[in-house]
Amino acid sequence: MTTPEDTPERLLDDHAGPLVRPYVMTRGRIQPVRGKFDLITQVIATGPVPTAEVGLGPEHLAIMRLCQDVMSVAEITGHLNLPVSTVRVLLGDLLERGYVAIQEPEPEADITDIRIYEAVLNGLRAL
Amino acid sequence: MDSVRSDRAAGRPKLPTAVKIVIAGGFGVGKTTMVGTVSETTPLRTEEILTDRGVGVDDTSGVEAKDTTTVAMDFGRITIRKDLVLYLFGTPGQERFWFMWDEVSRGALGAVVLADTRRLADCFPSVDYFERRKVPFVVAVNCFDGAKRYSLDEIKMALNLHGDVPVMLCDARDLKSCKQVLIEMVQHAMSQRMLVKS
Ligand SMILES: Nc1nc2c(ncn2[C@@H]2O[C@H](COP(=O)(O)OP(=O)(O)OP(=O)(O)O)[C@@H](O)[C@H]2O)c(=O)[nH]1
Ligand SMILES: [Mg+2]
Numbered sequence: 001m002t003t004p005e006d007t008p009e010r011l012l013d014d015h016a017g018p019l020v021r022p023y024v025m026t027r028g029r030i031q032p033v034r035g036k037f038d039l040i041t042q043v044i045a046t047g048p049v050p051t052a053e054v055g056l057g058p059e060h061l062a063i064m065r066l067c068q069d070v071m072s073v074a075e076i077t078g079h080l081n082l083p084v085s086t087v088r089v090l091l092g093d094l095l096e097r098g099y100v101a102i103q104e105p106e107p108e109a110d111i112t113d114i115r116i117y118e119a120v121l122n123g124l125r126a127l
Numbered sequence: 128m129d130s131v132r133s134d135r136a137a138g139r140p141k142l143p144t145a146v147k148i149v150i151a152g153g154f155g156v157g158k159t160t161m162v163g164t165v166s167e168t169t170p171l172r173t174e175e176i177l178t179d180r181g182v183g184v185d186d187t188s189g190v191e192a193k194d195t196t197t198v199a200m201d202f203g204r205i206t207i208r209k210d211l212v213l214y215l216f217g218t219p220g221q222e223r224f225w226f227m228w229d230e231v232s233r234g235a236l237g238a239v240v241l242a243d244t245r246r247l248a249d250c251f252p253s254v255d256y257f258e259r260r261k262v263p264f265v266v267a268v269n270c271f272d273g274a275k276r277y278s279l280d281e282i283k284m285a286l287n288l289h290g291d292v293p294v295m296l297c298d299a300r301d302l303k304s305c306k307q308v309l310i311e312m313v314q315h316a317m318s319q320r321m322l323v324k325s
Binding site: 038039040041042044063070072074075077078079081082083084085093101102103106107114116117118119120121123124125127 | 144177233236
Protein backbone atom coordinates (compact mmCIF):
# COMPACT_ATOMS: atom_id res chain seq x y z
CA MET A 1 0.00 0.00 0.00
CA THR A 2 2.80 2.38 -0.87
CA THR A 3 2.16 5.81 -2.21
CA PRO A 4 5.01 6.94 -4.44
CA GLU A 5 6.26 10.48 -3.89
CA ASP A 6 5.09 11.59 -7.27
CA THR A 7 1.50 10.35 -7.21
CA PRO A 8 -0.85 12.61 -9.13
CA GLU A 9 -2.70 13.43 -5.94
CA ARG A 10 0.20 15.47 -4.71
CA LEU A 11 0.12 17.53 -7.86
CA LEU A 12 -3.48 18.48 -7.46
CA ASP A 13 -5.56 20.75 -5.34
CA ASP A 14 -6.22 19.44 -1.85
CA HIS A 15 -9.60 21.10 -1.73
CA ALA A 16 -10.91 18.96 -4.52
CA GLY A 17 -12.66 15.96 -2.99
CA PRO A 18 -11.92 12.35 -3.83
CA LEU A 19 -14.54 12.39 -6.54
CA VAL A 20 -13.47 15.62 -8.17
CA ARG A 21 -9.86 14.63 -8.68
CA PRO A 22 -10.48 11.55 -10.80
CA TYR A 23 -13.15 13.49 -12.64
CA VAL A 24 -10.74 16.26 -13.57
CA MET A 25 -8.00 13.84 -14.62
CA THR A 26 -10.25 12.14 -17.10
CA ARG A 27 -12.01 15.37 -18.04
CA GLY A 28 -15.31 13.74 -17.18
CA ARG A 29 -14.87 10.74 -19.41
CA ILE A 30 -15.96 7.36 -18.09
CA GLN A 31 -15.07 5.08 -20.99
CA PRO A 32 -11.55 4.57 -22.31
CA VAL A 33 -11.19 5.53 -25.99
CA ARG A 34 -9.59 2.14 -26.58
CA GLY A 35 -9.19 -1.15 -24.76
CA LYS A 36 -11.27 -2.94 -22.11
CA PHE A 37 -8.58 -3.16 -19.43
CA ASP A 38 -9.38 -6.05 -17.16
CA LEU A 39 -7.84 -5.72 -13.68
CA ILE A 40 -5.18 -8.25 -14.65
CA THR A 41 -4.47 -6.94 -18.15
CA GLN A 42 -0.68 -6.56 -18.48
CA VAL A 43 0.60 -3.16 -19.53
CA ILE A 44 4.04 -1.99 -20.64
CA ALA A 45 5.31 1.34 -21.91
CA THR A 46 6.51 1.11 -25.50
CA GLY A 47 9.24 3.67 -24.82
CA PRO A 48 10.72 6.01 -22.23
CA VAL A 49 8.57 8.51 -20.34
CA PRO A 50 7.81 11.32 -22.80
CA THR A 51 8.86 14.81 -21.76
CA ALA A 52 6.28 17.60 -21.88
CA GLU A 53 4.25 15.81 -24.49
CA VAL A 54 1.21 17.81 -25.49
CA GLY A 55 -2.01 16.30 -24.26
CA LEU A 56 -0.54 14.07 -21.58
CA GLY A 57 -1.30 14.95 -17.99
CA PRO A 58 0.82 14.22 -14.92
CA GLU A 59 -1.21 11.06 -14.29
CA HIS A 60 -0.49 9.77 -17.79
CA LEU A 61 3.20 10.35 -17.14
CA ALA A 62 2.99 8.64 -13.75
CA ILE A 63 1.54 5.58 -15.52
CA MET A 64 4.34 5.75 -18.12
CA ARG A 65 6.91 5.74 -15.31
CA LEU A 66 5.30 2.74 -13.60
CA CYS A 67 4.94 0.81 -16.84
CA GLN A 68 8.60 0.93 -17.77
CA ASP A 69 8.34 -2.57 -16.31
CA VAL A 70 5.34 -4.70 -17.13
CA MET A 71 2.51 -4.24 -14.66
CA SER A 72 -1.18 -5.12 -14.31
CA VAL A 73 -4.00 -2.58 -14.36
CA ALA A 74 -4.76 -3.46 -10.72
CA GLU A 75 -1.15 -2.78 -9.72
CA ILE A 76 -1.22 0.59 -11.48
CA THR A 77 -4.35 1.59 -9.55
CA GLY A 78 -2.76 0.41 -6.31
CA HIS A 79 0.51 2.27 -6.80
CA LEU A 80 -1.15 5.49 -7.96
CA ASN A 81 -3.97 5.25 -5.45
CA LEU A 82 -6.53 6.03 -8.13
CA PRO A 83 -9.91 4.40 -8.80
CA VAL A 84 -10.00 1.66 -11.44
CA SER A 85 -12.38 3.57 -13.72
CA THR A 86 -10.02 6.56 -13.80
CA VAL A 87 -6.97 4.47 -14.59
CA ARG A 88 -8.87 2.73 -17.40
CA VAL A 89 -9.61 6.04 -19.09
CA LEU A 90 -6.00 7.22 -18.75
CA LEU A 91 -4.71 3.91 -20.12
CA GLY A 92 -7.09 4.17 -23.06
CA ASP A 93 -5.50 7.51 -23.97
CA LEU A 94 -2.02 6.03 -23.79
CA LEU A 95 -2.99 2.96 -25.81
CA GLU A 96 -4.67 5.10 -28.46
CA ARG A 97 -1.45 7.03 -28.95
CA GLY A 98 0.79 4.00 -28.91
CA TYR A 99 2.55 4.82 -25.64
CA VAL A 100 1.65 1.49 -24.07
CA ALA A 101 1.17 -2.08 -25.27
CA ILE A 102 -1.19 -4.45 -23.49
CA GLN A 103 -1.88 -8.14 -23.11
CA GLU A 104 -5.48 -8.92 -22.23
CA PRO A 105 -6.04 -12.08 -20.12
CA GLU A 106 -7.35 -15.28 -21.66
CA PRO A 107 -11.06 -14.97 -22.34
CA GLU A 108 -13.28 -17.04 -20.07
CA ALA A 109 -13.82 -19.69 -22.71
CA ASP A 110 -10.09 -20.30 -23.07
CA ILE A 111 -9.25 -21.08 -19.47
CA THR A 112 -9.97 -24.69 -20.26
CA ASP A 113 -6.38 -24.85 -21.47
CA ILE A 114 -4.98 -27.61 -19.26
CA ARG A 115 -1.42 -26.32 -19.64
CA ILE A 116 -2.26 -23.16 -17.70
CA TYR A 117 -3.60 -25.19 -14.78
CA GLU A 118 -0.57 -27.44 -14.80
CA ALA A 119 1.81 -24.51 -14.87
CA VAL A 120 -0.04 -22.83 -11.99
CA LEU A 121 0.05 -26.06 -9.98
CA ASN A 122 3.79 -26.41 -10.51
CA GLY A 123 4.32 -22.78 -9.53
CA LEU A 124 2.27 -23.16 -6.35
CA ARG A 125 4.08 -26.33 -5.37
CA ALA A 126 7.37 -24.48 -5.71
CA LEU A 127 6.29 -21.70 -3.35
CA MET B 128 12.04 -7.96 -16.19
CA ASP B 129 14.99 -8.10 -18.54
CA SER B 130 13.27 -10.65 -20.71
CA VAL B 131 10.43 -8.30 -21.45
CA ARG B 132 12.77 -5.42 -22.18
CA SER B 133 14.85 -7.40 -24.63
CA ASP B 134 11.79 -8.83 -26.33
CA ARG B 135 10.53 -5.33 -26.69
CA ALA B 136 13.77 -4.22 -28.26
CA ALA B 137 13.39 -7.09 -30.71
CA GLY B 138 10.04 -5.73 -31.81
CA ARG B 139 6.61 -6.56 -30.43
CA PRO B 140 6.62 -6.76 -26.66
CA LYS B 141 5.89 -10.25 -25.35
CA LEU B 142 3.85 -9.76 -22.21
CA PRO B 143 3.03 -12.39 -19.59
CA THR B 144 -0.33 -14.14 -19.49
CA ALA B 145 -2.19 -13.32 -16.28
CA VAL B 146 -4.60 -15.54 -14.38
CA LYS B 147 -6.46 -14.95 -11.13
CA ILE B 148 -7.99 -16.65 -8.14
CA VAL B 149 -10.65 -15.09 -5.93
CA ILE B 150 -10.46 -15.29 -2.12
CA ALA B 151 -13.97 -14.78 -0.76
CA GLY B 152 -15.88 -15.22 2.48
CA GLY B 153 -17.62 -13.24 5.18
CA PHE B 154 -16.47 -10.21 7.11
CA GLY B 155 -13.20 -10.63 9.00
CA VAL B 156 -12.70 -14.27 8.02
CA GLY B 157 -9.07 -13.90 6.93
CA LYS B 158 -9.23 -12.95 3.22
CA THR B 159 -6.65 -10.18 3.45
CA THR B 160 -4.47 -12.38 5.65
CA MET B 161 -4.45 -15.19 3.08
CA VAL B 162 -3.64 -12.83 0.20
CA GLY B 163 -0.75 -11.39 2.20
CA THR B 164 0.58 -14.80 3.23
CA VAL B 165 1.02 -16.08 -0.32
CA SER B 166 1.81 -12.86 -2.20
CA GLU B 167 5.42 -12.33 -3.28
CA THR B 168 4.99 -8.57 -2.96
CA THR B 169 3.34 -6.43 -0.32
CA PRO B 170 -0.36 -6.68 -1.15
CA LEU B 171 -1.83 -3.67 -2.87
CA ARG B 172 -5.31 -2.28 -2.80
CA THR B 173 -7.43 -1.42 -5.79
CA GLU B 174 -10.43 0.85 -5.38
CA GLU B 175 -13.55 1.80 -7.20
CA ILE B 176 -15.69 4.79 -6.35
CA LEU B 177 -19.42 4.30 -6.34
CA THR B 178 -21.89 7.08 -6.67
CA ASP B 179 -25.62 6.77 -6.09
CA ARG B 180 -25.85 6.69 -9.87
CA GLY B 181 -23.73 3.62 -10.21
CA VAL B 182 -20.11 2.91 -10.85
CA GLY B 183 -17.35 5.41 -11.39
CA VAL B 184 -17.38 9.09 -12.12
CA ASP B 185 -20.15 9.47 -14.64
CA ASP B 186 -21.61 12.65 -16.08
CA THR B 187 -21.12 16.18 -14.79
CA SER B 188 -23.47 15.77 -11.84
CA GLY B 189 -20.91 13.32 -10.46
CA VAL B 190 -18.95 16.30 -9.22
CA GLU B 191 -21.64 17.24 -6.75
CA ALA B 192 -22.77 13.75 -5.89
CA LYS B 193 -22.52 13.20 -2.15
CA ASP B 194 -23.52 9.57 -1.87
CA THR B 195 -20.22 8.01 -2.75
CA THR B 196 -18.70 4.84 -1.41
CA THR B 197 -15.28 3.45 -2.01
CA VAL B 198 -15.08 -0.29 -2.56
CA ALA B 199 -11.64 -1.73 -2.05
CA MET B 200 -10.09 -5.09 -2.87
CA ASP B 201 -6.74 -6.32 -1.63
CA PHE B 202 -4.69 -8.29 -4.07
CA GLY B 203 -1.34 -9.95 -4.30
CA ARG B 204 0.71 -11.65 -7.00
CA ILE B 205 2.74 -14.79 -7.53
CA THR B 206 5.04 -15.01 -10.55
CA ILE B 207 4.55 -18.57 -11.75
CA ARG B 208 6.95 -18.32 -14.70
CA LYS B 209 8.38 -15.41 -16.57
CA ASP B 210 5.42 -15.63 -18.94
CA LEU B 211 2.68 -16.46 -16.41
CA VAL B 212 1.52 -14.41 -13.41
CA LEU B 213 -1.11 -15.38 -10.86
CA TYR B 214 -3.10 -12.69 -9.03
CA LEU B 215 -5.11 -13.29 -5.88
CA PHE B 216 -7.99 -10.96 -5.15
CA GLY B 217 -9.69 -10.71 -1.79
CA THR B 218 -13.33 -9.74 -2.33
CA PRO B 219 -14.76 -6.71 -0.58
CA GLY B 220 -16.09 -7.65 2.86
CA GLN B 221 -19.59 -6.42 2.13
CA GLU B 222 -21.35 -8.66 -0.31
CA ARG B 223 -23.59 -5.94 -1.60
CA PHE B 224 -20.83 -4.83 -3.97
CA TRP B 225 -21.64 -7.58 -6.40
CA PHE B 226 -20.31 -5.70 -9.39
CA MET B 227 -16.80 -5.96 -7.96
CA TRP B 228 -17.33 -9.68 -7.46
CA ASP B 229 -18.48 -9.97 -11.07
CA GLU B 230 -15.49 -8.09 -12.30
CA VAL B 231 -13.03 -10.20 -10.39
CA SER B 232 -14.74 -13.57 -10.91
CA ARG B 233 -15.02 -13.23 -14.67
CA GLY B 234 -12.33 -15.42 -16.17
CA ALA B 235 -10.98 -16.51 -12.77
CA LEU B 236 -9.45 -19.98 -12.50
CA GLY B 237 -11.58 -20.48 -9.41
CA ALA B 238 -12.28 -19.30 -5.89
CA VAL B 239 -11.48 -20.08 -2.27
CA VAL B 240 -14.37 -19.47 0.12
CA LEU B 241 -13.04 -18.90 3.62
CA ALA B 242 -15.32 -19.93 6.47
CA ASP B 243 -15.20 -19.52 10.23
CA THR B 244 -17.00 -22.26 12.18
CA ARG B 245 -18.14 -19.73 14.77
CA ARG B 246 -20.07 -17.91 12.05
CA LEU B 247 -20.55 -20.48 9.36
CA ALA B 248 -23.57 -18.77 7.83
CA ASP B 249 -21.39 -15.80 6.85
CA CYS B 250 -19.98 -17.79 3.97
CA PHE B 251 -23.36 -18.76 2.49
CA PRO B 252 -23.59 -15.74 0.17
CA SER B 253 -20.15 -16.53 -1.26
CA VAL B 254 -21.02 -20.20 -1.75
CA ASP B 255 -24.30 -19.25 -3.43
CA TYR B 256 -22.55 -16.76 -5.65
CA PHE B 257 -19.95 -19.15 -7.03
CA GLU B 258 -22.44 -22.00 -7.38
CA ARG B 259 -24.77 -19.80 -9.39
CA ARG B 260 -21.99 -18.51 -11.61
CA LYS B 261 -20.45 -21.95 -12.00
CA VAL B 262 -17.08 -20.75 -10.78
CA PRO B 263 -15.20 -23.76 -9.35
CA PHE B 264 -14.51 -23.26 -5.65
CA VAL B 265 -13.31 -24.95 -2.49
CA VAL B 266 -14.26 -24.12 1.09
CA ALA B 267 -11.36 -23.53 3.47
CA VAL B 268 -12.29 -23.44 7.13
CA ASN B 269 -10.06 -20.96 8.88
CA CYS B 270 -9.11 -22.38 12.28
CA PHE B 271 -9.35 -19.43 14.60
CA ASP B 272 -7.93 -20.07 18.05
CA GLY B 273 -10.56 -21.18 20.50
CA ALA B 274 -13.09 -21.90 17.81
CA LYS B 275 -15.11 -25.04 18.34
CA ARG B 276 -13.81 -27.73 15.99
CA TYR B 277 -16.28 -29.53 13.81
CA SER B 278 -15.52 -32.46 11.59
CA LEU B 279 -15.25 -31.68 7.93
CA ASP B 280 -18.29 -33.85 7.29
CA GLU B 281 -20.34 -31.86 9.79
CA ILE B 282 -19.30 -28.64 8.10
CA LYS B 283 -20.02 -30.00 4.67
CA MET B 284 -23.45 -31.05 5.83
CA ALA B 285 -24.13 -27.67 7.38
CA LEU B 286 -23.13 -25.93 4.16
CA ASN B 287 -25.28 -28.28 2.10
CA LEU B 288 -22.58 -28.39 -0.54
CA HIS B 289 -22.69 -30.52 -3.61
CA GLY B 290 -20.73 -33.70 -3.01
CA ASP B 291 -17.64 -32.86 -4.96
CA VAL B 292 -16.80 -29.44 -3.50
CA PRO B 293 -13.61 -29.95 -1.46
CA VAL B 294 -13.74 -28.73 2.13
CA MET B 295 -10.52 -28.40 4.14
CA LEU B 296 -9.11 -26.83 7.26
CA CYS B 297 -6.61 -24.01 6.95
CA ASP B 298 -4.69 -21.30 8.75
CA ALA B 299 -4.62 -18.15 6.64
CA ARG B 300 -1.44 -17.00 8.41
CA ASP B 301 0.52 -20.07 7.40
CA LEU B 302 2.14 -20.30 3.96
CA LYS B 303 2.17 -24.09 3.80
CA SER B 304 -1.49 -24.22 4.69
CA CYS B 305 -2.50 -21.53 2.16
CA LYS B 306 -0.40 -23.21 -0.50
CA GLN B 307 -2.24 -26.49 0.09
CA VAL B 308 -5.60 -24.76 -0.18
CA LEU B 309 -4.65 -23.11 -3.46
CA ILE B 310 -3.28 -26.35 -4.90
CA GLU B 311 -6.49 -28.20 -4.03
CA MET B 312 -8.50 -25.37 -5.53
CA VAL B 313 -6.62 -25.43 -8.82
CA GLN B 314 -6.81 -29.23 -9.02
CA HIS B 315 -10.54 -29.08 -8.38
CA ALA B 316 -11.01 -26.31 -10.95
CA MET B 317 -8.97 -28.23 -13.50
CA SER B 318 -11.09 -31.38 -13.15
CA GLN B 319 -14.30 -29.33 -13.27
CA ARG B 320 -13.30 -27.44 -16.40
CA MET B 321 -12.04 -30.51 -18.19
CA LEU B 322 -15.31 -32.24 -17.36
CA VAL B 323 -17.24 -29.37 -18.90
CA LYS B 324 -15.07 -29.37 -21.97
CA SER B 325 -15.32 -33.07 -22.80
N1 LIG C 1 -6.22 -17.38 14.71
C1 LIG C 1 -6.30 -17.00 13.45
N2 LIG C 1 -6.50 -15.69 13.19
C2 LIG C 1 -6.60 -15.30 11.90
C3 LIG C 1 -6.50 -16.23 10.85
N3 LIG C 1 -6.68 -15.57 9.67
C4 LIG C 1 -6.88 -14.28 9.99
N4 LIG C 1 -6.82 -14.10 11.33
C5 LIG C 1 -7.02 -12.83 12.04
O1 LIG C 1 -8.35 -12.41 11.85
C6 LIG C 1 -8.45 -11.01 11.67
C7 LIG C 1 -9.19 -10.66 10.38
O2 LIG C 1 -8.43 -11.11 9.27
P1 LIG C 1 -8.47 -10.36 7.85
O3 LIG C 1 -7.49 -11.06 6.99
O4 LIG C 1 -8.33 -8.90 7.99
O5 LIG C 1 -9.96 -10.70 7.40
P2 LIG C 1 -10.72 -10.19 6.10
O6 LIG C 1 -11.55 -11.34 5.65
O7 LIG C 1 -9.80 -9.60 5.12
O8 LIG C 1 -11.64 -9.05 6.71
P3 LIG C 1 -12.55 -7.97 5.94
O9 LIG C 1 -11.80 -7.54 4.74
O10 LIG C 1 -12.71 -6.89 6.94
O11 LIG C 1 -13.83 -8.67 5.64
C8 LIG C 1 -7.03 -10.50 11.71
O12 LIG C 1 -6.76 -10.00 12.99
C9 LIG C 1 -6.20 -11.73 11.42
O13 LIG C 1 -4.93 -11.64 12.02
C10 LIG C 1 -6.28 -17.61 11.17
O14 LIG C 1 -6.14 -18.48 10.31
N5 LIG C 1 -6.17 -17.94 12.49
MG1 LIG D 1 -9.87 -7.67 4.16
